[in-house]
Amino acid sequence: xxxxxxxxxxxxxxxxxxxxxxxxxxxxxxxxxxxxxxxxxxxxxxxxxxxxxxxxxxxxxxxxxxxxxxxxxxxxxxxxxxxxxxxxxxxxxxxxxxxxxxxxxxxxxxxxxxxxxxxxxxxxxxxxxxxxxxxxxxxxxxxxxxxxxxxxxxxxxxxxxxxxxxxxxxxxxxxxxxxxxxxxxxxxxxxxxxxxxxxxxxxxxxxxxxxxxxxxxxxxxxxxxxxxxxxxxxxxxxxxxxxxxxxxxxxxxxxxxxxxxxxxxxxxxxxxxxxxxxxxxxxxxxxxxxxxxxxxxxxxxxxxxxxxxxxx
Amino acid sequence: xxxxxxxxxxxxxxxxxxxxxxxxxxxxxxxxxxxxxxxxxxxxxxxxxxxxxxxxxxxxxxxxxxxxxxxxxxxxxxxxxxxxxxxxxxxxxxxxxxxxxxxxxxxxxxxxxxxxxxxxxxxxxxxxxxxxxxxxxxxxxxxxxxxxxxxxxxxxxxxxxxxxxxxxxxxxxxxxxxxxxxxxxxxxxxxxxxxxxxxxxxxxxxxxxxxxxxxxxxxxxxxxxxxxxxxxxxxxxxxxxxxxxxxxxxxx
Numbered sequence: 001x002x003x004x005x006x007x008x009x010x011x012x013x014x015x016x017x018x019x020x021x022x023x024x025x026x027x028x029x030x031x032x033x034x035x036x037x038x039x040x041x042x043x044x045x046x047x048x049x050x051x052x053x054x055x056x057x058x059x060x061x062x063x064x065x066x067x068x069x070x071x072x073x074x075x076x077x078x079x080x081x082x083x084x085x086x087x088x089x090x091x092x093x094x095x096x097x098x099x100x101x102x103x104x105x106x107x108x109x110x111x112x113x114x115x116x117x118x119x120x121x122x123x124x125x126x127x128x129x130x131x132x133x134x135x136x137x138x139x140x141x142x143x144x145x146x147x148x149x150x151x152x153x154x155x156x157x158x159x160x161x162x163x164x165x166x167x168x169x170x171x172x173x174x175x176x177x178x179x180x181x182x183x184x185x186x187x188x189x190x191x192x193x194x195x196x197x198x199x200x201x202x203x204x205x206x207x208x209x210x211x212x213x214x215x216x217x218x219x220x221x222x223x224x225x226x227x228x229x230x231x232x233x234x235x236x237x238x239x240x241x242x243x244x245x246x247x248x249x250x251x252x253x254x255x256x257x258x259x260x261x262x263x264x265x266x267x268x269x270x271x272x273x274x275x276x277x278x279x280x281x282x283x284x285x286x287x288x289x290x291x292x293x294x295x296x297x298x299x300x301x302x303x304x305x306x307x308x309x310x311x312x
Numbered sequence: 313x314x315x316x317x318x319x320x321x322x323x324x325x326x327x328x329x330x331x332x333x334x335x336x337x338x339x340x341x342x343x344x345x346x347x348x349x350x351x352x353x354x355x356x357x358x359x360x361x362x363x364x365x366x367x368x369x370x371x372x373x374x375x376x377x378x379x380x381x382x383x384x385x386x387x388x389x390x391x392x393x394x395x396x397x398x399x400x401x402x403x404x405x406x407x408x409x410x411x412x413x414x415x416x417x418x419x420x421x422x423x424x425x426x427x428x429x430x431x432x433x434x435x436x437x438x439x440x441x442x443x444x445x446x447x448x449x450x451x452x453x454x455x456x457x458x459x460x461x462x463x464x465x466x467x468x469x470x471x472x473x474x475x476x477x478x479x480x481x482x483x484x485x486x487x488x489x490x491x492x493x494x495x496x497x498x499x500x501x502x503x504x505x506x507x508x509x510x511x512x513x514x515x516x517x518x519x520x521x522x523x524x525x526x527x528x529x530x531x532x533x534x535x536x537x538x539x540x541x542x543x544x545x546x547x548x549x550x551x552x553x554x555x556x557x558x559x560x561x562x563x564x
Contacts, residue, residue, distance in 0.1 A: 046342075046347070049341065049342035050342050053341045053342035053343075056338045056339075056341055057335060057338060057339060057551050057552060058551060058552065058554055058555055059555075060386070060555040060556050060562075060564040061382045061386075061556070061564040062361065062364065062365045062368070062381055062382055062385055063365075063382075064564055065338075065361060066358060066361050066362065066365070069338055069341065069354060069357060069358050069361065070358060072341055072342065072354070073341070073351055073354040073355065073358065076342075076347060076350055076351050076354070077351060079347060080347055080348070080351070083347075118555055118564075171563070171564065175562050175563060176559060176561055176562050178559055178562065179559070179562050284342070284343065287343075288342075288343045288344065288345070291345065291405070291406075292344065292345025292346055292349075292406070293345075294464070294466050294467055294470070295345035295346070295349070295406045295460070295467070296345060296346055297463070297464055297466075297467070298459060298460050298463025298464045298466070298467030299459055299463065301463045301464045301467075302458070302459040302460075302462055302463045305462065
């Protein structure tokens, strides 16, 4: 079959909303786009373990500790499904990690912010996981089969994460004066970086056009951002917290909120390595990988010895 | 010592050991040598936390002063903690973490296998639930002791070093005092002298496969039965308890 014919078949599948599967022919750029996006997503899960992991040993009750530990473990599990989904596009996990460690591959910029208080654990679950869900619900219908299926599984767990985050915020907001201040402070610090998670405005988003054409993405950055704001503002009001945006106003005509513009200069700084924790996050990943080398080598050497023994 | 007092102390011994070992393993979360092992260690930590939670909750009930599992975990000092010294030893490298886990798992496996027969129904029920989890933990840690001991030259020498650091803390796990004698009479606690040979056999079997030797210096450190710890515990508790202690009126 010539390329033209293959392309026609591929386009036909997309227009019928059929999934593209690993053995199907796909354009090189579609494959590249997916590897970039899925691995970025996997790296975000793994790097995302760090800011929350920062509070596991200090969680203020046994129940909170167990929930947080289980949650961070879930993120690791998500990373694992997503690396597997990436591998179905013919790239190894070692190569993917290499791209992360050398800075070639990105991860979600939100994880370059520090978790300074316990309330940040609440804010991450409520806001960051809430924003991630907006994206992931959409991705359950993404055109690449293994990615869509991983998302179905991930979405179930993410909604539990969002609830646990909101629960932490609820508890703090009915707590002592210090607890209330802690909750408001966390919202103040995480609100704008969370809005940035949806990516730059549609007019400036370089990767969006192809992603929509290939049905990898089905909604634009701005649409998802708007939906997130509409959903989150009443949740904040319900527990007496104030969204730190002077321009936030209900707009009856569009049946949604008008809201201010995130500081895109800050966003670009964080993306280019200058966020408050970029060095620490990547440093921690590289350190774990380097210090784990002898363990991985020992496991391989042992497996070889076993094989030889069986053969002999 | 009344039965109630003895049972309270016995429960602290068990609950604190699970608690502190869970806390140590949780330090690995996000930093494991590869993703699958990161998840496995976190899983073990979660199981141990669940055990600590049930045991400390029961300890609070037995004590009868209205203390919850959180009061016991977050508002006792290092001189009121009864965990085994081995549980609080620093993670070190992965060899040390795995070996520490193996010694504790092997102990817990034979210990809780006996404790399911306790006349105290709650203790028997907690043991029955825990033993399922511990069976998996022991399989995991013993397979890794074998893999690392018998892997590369580097992994072998790291395991030897870990053995040298940890062996001295294994003896006190079998130490008994008045708490044990009071409870053994009632059929609540078990005789640790009966657990010891089983533990030793298992350790011998796994170390042989791992081509590792027990160190020549077999002097045993002791202290946890009297809440006398190594210097590590103070730091573990400062970190773990910082938030509830800094805001004592807050509920979490």
